[in-house]
Each structure stands twice: as structure tokens, then as C-alpha cells.
Amino acid sequence: MKRCRFNKRIIDYIEDLMTEQDRFAFENHLKTCKDCEKEVSQIKKIYEILDREEVPMPSREFFEGLKSQIRIKRIPYRLPFWKIFGILAPVLGIIIFIILFNQKGERVIEIAVPISNLTLDEDLNRLLLDKIIDEKIINQFSVLEEYFAPDIEEYLENMNKDEIKDLIEIIDGRYQRFLST
Amino acid sequence: MNEEDSVLVKRFKLGEEKAFDLLFERYQRVLYTICYRYTRNEADARELTQDIFIKVYRNLKKFNEKCKFFTWLYRIAVNTCLSFNKRKHRDEVGLGEYIPHQPERDILLKKAIEDALEKLPGRQRMVFILRHYQGYKFEELAKIMNISVGAAKAHHFQALKKLRVFLKDWL
16 A cells, blocks of 8 residues: 555654644545554554653652662672773783793794795704704714715614614714714 | 852852752652652662762762753762663562552553563663653753764663553553
């Protein structure tokens, strides 16, 4: 069903928000439009119904008591979440900072390893980090590795840490002797 | 700001407690009425009125006198009512709790109004109360509720539309 174009002005009419001219036009329209007329009377009826209801006012004593109460009574103060977070965030940050810097577990140590080939080998890296071998040996080893490559990879894969260590020491010994001659 | 309100606020800010009493007496009934119409319950309305006045008393010294006092006061009332509704819903009141000598139709009508208003969302209900019962213009109402005039009109329109549906048996 097509809605009357005046329909959306009903509230303005009832709430007295129309200009004098619009009001006149609307009232003329009401004489001919049954739908709008019905709606206006329904809304007026609602207002009548609502206006019929009275508010049961408390006694004078209630207000007197309230007047003195408001100076004493405290509303439980609830800190808003963002304020709690604002206070807790820096505290948590400091705690995390202290924990991280007091950790006695593993530490990250930067070691300059010039031979990129060898650093790919986890076992050798581990030996280096554990200070079983030093950088000098690795340098020497790299010279040898170039010499023996690619078989050295295969050998190393089949050895355990101690065997690798022994091998390096043997090779190093021989290398030292080689250099001295 | 109403001249007298502003004078009373200034006097209170200068330390005169009596000035607050006068403001309290001026607005006590109207605020209680709003709270009652909003909560539909006497106990809740009393509690809310108390909360509102405590907030007003605590914050009046910080009140910016460039604003209208009643706008500020009503805004506190509206916000208190809206947040109150969120955390507390009153117990359902059965028809049997009404005064028995009232004519039956009146009892039923009262209950119907109560149910209808209670079904409205908080903001729509508050806009409707301030507009219909307190007679505020939409511009004032928008300021009190911190919303646009358009939003205030929309809330009112929606409230009325819903009330027509809820109360259709009485029309």
C-alpha cells in the first residue's frame, strides 16, 4: 500500500514542530486522509494514556534524609579499565625488563666467524661456542676443507663430536708441522 | 545558565554549603520523576536519585560555568540512569502487587504502560521521557544526551513507533 506523503510529518505535527503554514496545510490534509487522521488520533491517545499515569513521590523525609546522606555517602569508585591498564602497563614492562636481564640461563654471545662455509656446519659451530676449538683452528680447517672438499662433508656427517674434535686436532697438528717445514 | 542557578553554583564554589541545599531542593523532585519514569520502580528511582546527587555534589566545584547548570545536571542524570539499567534489572512486578481497590482496567493499563516503556531501549526511553514528560526541545535534549538533534528525533520517533505497537490493544 502506498504511504501518504504527509505521513512522515505526523510527529512534527503532534510535537508542534511545524511552521504555521505547514500546520495549516497538514490540518487540511487530515480532513481528507483517513490513514493520517487515524495515526494522529492513535498517537494522541498514547500520550493521553501515558499522561494518566502519576509518579508516586516519596515523602519529604526521604528528600531530607537524602540531602544529608549525599555529604556522607561514598559511591564505590570503580577504576576504569584503561586507567588500570595505564598503571599496570609500565609496572609490567619494568618487571619483564628485570626478569630478562637477570636471567641466568642461556645467553646470546656474538662471535665473529669469518668462514661462512663452516658456520653452516652446526657441529663445528657448537664446538666453537663451547670453546673446545677456537677461531684459529677453524681458519686452518677451512683451508683444509677446501683442499679435501667435497668428501669432508660426508666424513663429518658420520662422526660424533669427539671424533670431529680428534680429527681437527690431528689435522691441526699435521698442519702445524707442515707449516714449520 | 539560569541566573539563580549560576549564583548558587558560584556561592557553593566559594564554600557555602547552603547553596547546594537550595539547588538540591530545586531539582530533587524533577530528577526523582525522571528516575522513576526510567526505572519504573520506586526503590531504583530512590537509589538513582541519590547516586545522581552524590555525583553532582562531588563534581560541582569542577563544573564549568560556561555550560548551563541544568544541562550538566541532566546529563549526569541521564548517564547515571543509562548505566544503571545496564547493571541492574528490577525484579518483575506481578499484577498482584498493585493496590487491590484500583479498578481492574487501570491496573492492567498501568502494567501495559510499564511493560511498553520497559521494552524500549535505554536511549529511546530516555529521549521519550525527556521530550514527553519533561517537555524538552530536541535541541536541548540533544545537548543533555550528547547526541545530534537528528539522533534525538530518530530515537523519539522509534520510541513512539514501538509504543504504538506495544499499546495497540489500548488504542
